[in-house]
Amino acid sequence: xxxxxxxLNGVSKTFSGKPxxxxxxxxxxxxQITGFLGPNGAGKTTSLRMALGIxxxxxxxxxxxxxxxxxxxxxxxxxxxxERGIYRxxxxxxxxxxxxxxxxxxxxxxxxxxxxxxxxxxxxEVAESKVKTLSKGMAQxxxxxxxxxxxxxxxxxxxxxxxxxxxxxxxxxxxxRKQAQAGRTVLFSTHVMEHAERLCDKIVLIxxxxxxFDGTVAQALGQVPRRVTxxxxxxxxxxxxxxxxxxxxxxxxxxHDVWIVDLASGVDAQDVLKAxxxxxxxxxxxxxxxxxxxxxxxxxxxxxAAAPEAxxx
Amino acid sequence: xxNIYLIARREFLSYVATWGFWLSxxxxxxxxxxxxxxxxxxxxxxPTRYYVLVDETGGRLEQAVYEQIDRSRExxxxxxxxxxxxxxxxNPQVEAALDNSLxxxxxxxxxxxxxxxxxxxxxxxxxxxxxxDTDEGPQPLFAxxxxxxxxxxxxxxxxxxxxxxxxxxxxxxxxxxxxxxQLRYLVExxxxxxxxDDAEDLDPVVRELNPERTADAAEITEGERLPIFVGVGTxxxxxxxxxxxxxxxxxxxxxEKGNKVLEMMLASARHHEILIGKLLGVAAVSATxxxxxxxxxxxxxxxxxxxxxxxxxxxxxIMAALFDPALIGPAIGYFIVGYLMYGAVFLAIGSxxxxxxxxxxxxxxxxxxxxxxLFLVMMAIDAPDSPIVAVASWVPLWTPxxxxxxxxxxxxxxxxxxxxxxxxxxAAAVIWGAGVLxxxxxxxxxxxxxxxxxxxxxxxxxx
Numbered sequence: 001x002x003x004x005x006x007x008l009n010g011v012s013k014t015f016s017g018k019p020x021x022x023x024x025x026x027x028x029x030x031x032q033i034t035g036f037l038g039p040n041g042a043g044k045t046t047s048l049r050m051a052l053g054i055x056x057x058x059x060x061x062x063x064x065x066x067x068x069x070x071x072x073x074x075x076x077x078x079x080x081x082x083e084r085g086i087y088r089x090x091x092x093x094x095x096x097x098x099x100x101x102x103x104x105x106x107x108x109x110x111x112x113x114x115x116x117x118x119x120x121x122x123x124x125e126v127a128e129s130k131v132k133t134l135s136k137g138m139a140q141x142x143x144x145x146x147x148x149x150x151x152x153x154x155x156x157x158x159x160x161x162x163x164x165x166x167x168x169x170x171x172x173x174x175x176x177r178k179q180a181q182a183g184r185t186v187l188f189s190t191h192v193m194e195h196a197e198r199l200c201d202k203i204v205l206i207x208x209x210x211x212x213f214d215g216t217v218a219q220a221l222g223q224v225p226r227r228v229t230x231x232x233x234x235x236x237x238x239x240x241x242x243x244x245x246x247x248x249x250x251x252x253x254x255x256h257d258v259w260i261v262d263l264a265s266g267v268d269a270q271d272v273l274k275a276x277x278x279x280x281x282x283x284x285x286x287x288x289x290x291x292x293x294x295x296x297x298x299x300x301x302x303x304x305a306a307a308p309e310a311x312x313x
Numbered sequence: 314x315x316n317i318y319l320i321a322r323r324e325f326l327s328y329v330a331t332w333g334f335w336l337s338x339x340x341x342x343x344x345x346x347x348x349x350x351x352x353x354x355x356x357x358x359x360p361t362r363y364y365v366l367v368d369e370t371g372g373r374l375e376q377a378v379y380e381q382i383d384r385s386r387e388x389x390x391x392x393x394x395x396x397x398x399x400x401x402x403x404n405p406q407v408e409a410a411l412d413n414s415l416x417x418x419x420x421x422x423x424x425x426x427x428x429x430x431x432x433x434x435x436x437x438x439x440x441x442x443x444x445x446d447t448d449e450g451p452q453p454l455f456a457x458x459x460x461x462x463x464x465x466x467x468x469x470x471x472x473x474x475x476x477x478x479x480x481x482x483x484x485x486x487x488x489x490x491x492x493x494x495q496l497r498y499l500v501e502x503x504x505x506x507x508x509x510d511d512a513e514d515l516d517p518v519v520r521e522l523n524p525e526r527t528a529d530a531a532e533i534t535e536g537e538r539l540p541i542f543v544g545v546g547t548x549x550x551x552x553x554x555x556x557x558x559x560x561x562x563x564x565x566x567x568x569e570k571g572n573k574v575l576e577m578m579l580a581s582a583r584h585h586e587i588l589i590g591k592l593l594g595v596a597a598v599s600a601t602x603x604x605x606x607x608x609x610x611x612x613x614x615x616x617x618x619x620x621x622x623x624x625x626x627x628x629x630x631i632m633a634a635l636f637d638p639a640l641i642g643p644a645i646g647y648f649i650v651g652y653l654m655y656g657a658v659f660l661a662i663g664s665x666x667x668x669x670x671x672x673x674x675x676x677x678x679x680x681x682x683x684x685x686x687l688f689l690v691m692m693a694i695d696a697p698d699s700p701i702v703a704v705a706s707w708v709p710l711w712t713p714x715x716x717x718x719x720x721x722x723x724x725x726x727x728x729x730x731x732x733x734x735x736x737x738x739x740a741a742a743v744i745w746g747a748g749v750l751x752x753x754x755x756x757x758x759x760x761x762x763x764x765x766x767x768x769x770x771x772x773x774x775x776x
Contacts, residue, residue, distance in 0.1 A: 101319050
């Protein structure tokens, strides 16, 4: 069995002459949680639609479970779109059974699984209620259940955290983790880097329709210069004290006169601290800065490309 | 196929679960029953009108009025008997039934003696301030009628009543007086009353004949005209059903788009599966309605057939016209193709719109297209061989309606086969185009402004 669940190979898509996705290639490997990151309008949703065969690429190829995204392959995928909604006039359990049956689950099995998942999500008491009577959070949970009820091998979530309050965001993170622990492959898009940093084994960064990075979170963070901020009262010239430790420059931050050290490769914050102590520098501030995915993203694509674009698709 | 079935099933069940469906299902037989029963109900519920008639000529005009009214009723009854005989043949049982119903006296208006003929004394009864003592208990006076002839040859009627709308009594008496005056004028000028009676009975014998048949079988019967009326009725029925069903599709599509369900559906089913599933689901709704109504109509038809058979009426001819396979077969075919054409267009419109208000802009031209066959069918009733009707039947969007009217008229096979092929080809093209639009609309890649833009672009090009 191939370990590559999804492969986009040089896909491009243009709408009304405006390129939405340009020559994007990446793979999603079995059992991994892959984050598909980028600002609004970067081309994430278009790429995911092409991955599912909802849109046909103008150029390039999509391979889902080793072949084109055909109905048989789609039965093995659970997809939660960015624009979320379900049939408001149907009963909760009927909605879940309907979507499960579209994926090939038998009516009895769909109902059994649906009721079990409603129980798991704390919604068993609304199983026979109409969707329109539910709160927004409950309705979103019902949609997540509808996405997962057929026990898909591959789960695609398009901006799953948008519109959720912090409690439900945390709950959804737990759901994603649990699915991954059960051996399922997860690909989710987001423009909020914190979720990806916490969840992902691998990330794909996209900006202005082009792929900017493809690798592990650690590899992405490794792209960002590590930095230490220092304040001193002893009048030393830290450029001399820390020579060879990295790029040192001085800057005014409000009323504070601070030194910034961008660490050289192989040098860590402890080496800087030791050099300062050895030189008898009187430190009032020693602040090693931990890089985040957002920093990596900005570093990789530049500030302009990291800004959101008007969503066209 | 699985997805098409599941989507169609969901659509069907979502409609069947609504109040609107059950109201539609039951409203047609209810209103038909009401339509048949209403005249009887109105007739039976109308209160008896009591009136006073004062003949100031000493009874001469009064006698003339009642004689004339009786004569008019007999003439009316005779006309009904003749019409029934022409349609149903000579049948003693039918004639007996007609005699029984036509000879009933009109008891809606009852002449009373109020004890006075003075208008001032009758006025309180006319205005409702006082009531007459009748067999039904106290009742108001409906009218006080004074007949006079102040100058020889000039007859006058003074009709006092507060009821301005019920004019039947006034009209009957006026007609009777006019006939009396005309008759008296002729008699006074030397015309023999027997001659006048004979003259009134004169009527030409008109025979309608079909030149395509031999002389002995050329006469056209009323039964032969039935298929044309059945065709017109079927065309109107087809229009009403298609119109109501495609509106269901439109609102369902807009609702689904508003609920943002489509993208989730698209991850499980392809565009064409959703489109066809929805079309079939709503078609199943209309089929349920038609089967129910058709079932009721068949039960009613069988009942009517048995009644007619018992009365030796040629029921077979009438039923054959109503349930002619040559008409029912094409009607089913035209319904399916017409429904698919209009349904696909309305689904595509729905997929482009977020709200009903959005849809109205795009609906207007479609409504005009749909209204045209109604006018043409009406035109075809009087002039079925009109070139306009013939040409219009070749417009594929109108073919299903107009051909139903043309089919009973022995039109050439070229017209039948040609219009059918053009209609099927157009239906296929429309469904394909609607599928493309649906695909774009479902993913918000097109909306009603896009369509408007196409037309503007076309306009600029022409300019």
